[in-house]
Amino acid sequence: MIRLGKRPASARPPQPDAIVIGASAGGVEAISVLLTALPARFDIPVFVVQHLPRERPSLLADIFTPRCARPVCEAADKEPVARGTVYFAPPDYHLLVDRSDDGPLLSLSSDEPVCFARPSIDVLFEAAADVYAEGLLGIVLSGANEDGSDGLAAVLAAGGRGWVQRPAEASSSLMPASALARCPQAEVLGLADMAARLAGMPAGSSRKV
Amino acid sequence: MSDTRISGRVADIELQLLIEAIYLKYHYDFREYAGASIKRRLTTAMDRFGCKTLSQLQDRVLHEPAMFPALLEFLTVQVSEMFRDPSYFLSIREQVVPLLRTYPSLKFWVAGCSAGEEVYSLAILLHEEGLLERSLIYATDINAHALQRAEAGVYDIERIAGFTANHQRSGARTSLSEYYTAAYGRAIFDKAFRKHIVFSDHSLATDSVFAEVQFVSCRNVLIYFNRELQDRAIGLFHEALCHKGFLGLGAKESLRFSAYAERFDEIARVDRLFQKRSPA
Numbered sequence: 001m002i003r004l005g006k007r008p009a010s011a012r013p014p015q016p017d018a019i020v021i022g023a024s025a026g027g028v029e030a031i032s033v034l035l036t037a038l039p040a041r042f043d044i045p046v047f048v049v050q051h052l053p054r055e056r057p058s059l060l061a062d063i064f065t066p067r068c069a070r071p072v073c074e075a076a077d078k079e080p081v082a083r084g085t086v087y088f089a090p091p092d093y094h095l096l097v098d099r100s101d102d103g104p105l106l107s108l109s110s111d112e113p114v115c116f117a118r119p120s121i122d123v124l125f126e127a128a129a130d131v132y133a134e135g136l137l138g139i140v141l142s143g144a145n146e147d148g149s150d151g152l153a154a155v156l157a158a159g160g161r162g163w164v165q166r167p168a169e170a171s172s173s174l175m176p177a178s179a180l181a182r183c184p185q186a187e188v189l190g191l192a193d194m195a196a197r198l199a200g201m202p203a204g205s206s207r208k209v
Numbered sequence: 210m211s212d213t214r215i216s217g218r219v220a221d222i223e224l225q226l227l228i229e230a231i232y233l234k235y236h237y238d239f240r241e242y243a244g245a246s247i248k249r250r251l252t253t254a255m256d257r258f259g260c261k262t263l264s265q266l267q268d269r270v271l272h273e274p275a276m277f278p279a280l281l282e283f284l285t286v287q288v289s290e291m292f293r294d295p296s297y298f299l300s301i302r303e304q305v306v307p308l309l310r311t312y313p314s315l316k317f318w319v320a321g322c323s324a325g326e327e328v329y330s331l332a333i334l335l336h337e338e339g340l341l342e343r344s345l346i347y348a349t350d351i352n353a354h355a356l357q358r359a360e361a362g363v364y365d366i367e368r369i370a371g372f373t374a375n376h377q378r379s380g381a382r383t384s385l386s387e388y389y390t391a392a393y394g395r396a397i398f399d400k401a402f403r404k405h406i407v408f409s410d411h412s413l414a415t416d417s418v419f420a421e422v423q424f425v426s427c428r429n430v431l432i433y434f435n436r437e438l439q440d441r442a443i444g445l446f447h448e449a450l451c452h453k454g455f456l457g458l459g460a461k462e463s464l465r466f467s468a469y470a471e472r473f474d475e476i477a478r479v480d481r482l483f484q485k486r487s488p489a
């Protein structure tokens with residue numbers, strides 16, 4: 001059976017149930033500012049696509065694990081989503097979120113690259129928007145391509161919220177600028193503000209989806 | 210980029226009905242595929258066929274004979290390459306081939322073989338290791354068009370540079386160019402391989418085991434299934450494998466969340482090679 005989600009016409013929860021982050025050129029430094037700000041009590045799952053060369057194994061989880069108060073790992077196929085855990089998309093695979101009877105699961109795919117990218121930010125954001133709807137926060141950071149614009153539009157269309165790194169502050173401004181052009185209703189924020197807001201999100205707020 | 214998006218409760222209902230309609234009319238069973246990725250591919254198909262809703266697509270799939278084969282190209286992902294993840298093939302040479310040498314005759318099953326890239330990679334490896342003469346490879350897929358292409362063994366010449374680089378990194382003992390002839394922008398692989406390969410339509414979702422084999426390679430197929438269907442497929446592999454037979458999965462696939470995890474030993478972690486455990 002394809003899993004059908006219950007989709008109550010509920011209002012947006014005060015805090016997100018899940019967070020998706022997309023970044024490309026200049027993204028690792030930006031992601032670092034956000035992830036190192038997460039406090040030990042942080043209990044919202046975070047899914048991250050950072051564009052990387054496809055041939056090499058990703059070291060992102062290894063790099064961030066010792067610097068983060070929360071567990072950081074590379075997403076595995078059909079892994080149940082755990083609260084307060086940071087998941088990086090593996091190189092050369094798209095990362096998606098699926099529903100199951102036991103709650104959200106991670107899913108990988110080796111479909112064609114989207115806009116030359118695999119993992120694609122759009123693919124992650126669109127799948128997560130479908131599962132988390134108004135409970136999703138999408139964050140677009142530094143990058144030199146337009147991946148993430150359609151994805152952020154999907155997040156907002158599903159009732160979720162969107163933050164975009166202030167393009168002038170990003171080391172590559174094209175990606176955040178494109179996201180803003182596509183989604184003018186998203187909030188423009190500097191990294192420090194994003195980090196402070198994430199750090200202030202109360203524990204126990206994220207609902208079970 | 211298109212604006213087609215299928216989301217919301219109604220789209221979920223339409224999706225389930227479309228998948229059910231395909232099953233009832235064509236007996237292709239996508240009911241236990243991972244939902245997010247199938248939704249994404251159907252969105253692309255809707256764009257391509259100019260359908261505004263999944264219900265429109267369902268109408269056409271049921272009433273226009275040419276539609277289903279066309280839609281199947283969207284429902285099944287054909288992304289592949291020869292010697293994909295070269296270290297997988299290197300690990301086969303190092304960890305599996307020495308044990309395979311002890312068998313007088315060998316059978317392999319490449320499940321979800323797409324257009325044959327993985328099958329020819331395995332055949333070339335076996336040839337290089339001196340095992341091809343005693344080997345038979347079953348190559349199966351549900352996409353008939355892909356199977357035809359696999360049988361033809363013809364690939365765009367632009368892909369050969371990538372295939373060659375992968376082959377070299379897989380512990381190659383020969384040059385890939387020994388195995389194909391180039392003509393009119395295409396590379397045609399040696400027909401001699403075909404004596405050792407049986408191409409066949411077989412679904413991991415609905416069909417059963419057809420032979421006993423020493424090695425199953427099923428790469429980048431299970432990720433498209435939900436956990437229940439993954440377990441069905443792994444169950445088939447377990448049943449098909451001989452005592453101490455080998456199973457190879459895709460670079461990001463594992464037995465971690467499978468009911469069969471305890472029935473295999475991991476023999477190469479990164480390269481995803483497993484060996485069937487003897488019953489306790």
Ligand SMILES: C[S@@+](CC[C@H](N)C(=O)[O-])C[C@H]1O[C@@H](n2cnc3c(N)ncnc32)[C@H](O)[C@@H]1O
Pocket residue numbers: 110285286287288289290293320321322323324326327349350351352355411412413414415427428429430433459
């Ligand atoms: C992404 S390709 C993988 C090709 C190759 N194994 C590789 O790793 O490069 C996935 C293949 O699985 C096939 N497939 C999908 N569902 C299947 C099923 N139920 N049974 C057998 N093959 C299936 C598709 O038609 C496609 O050819």
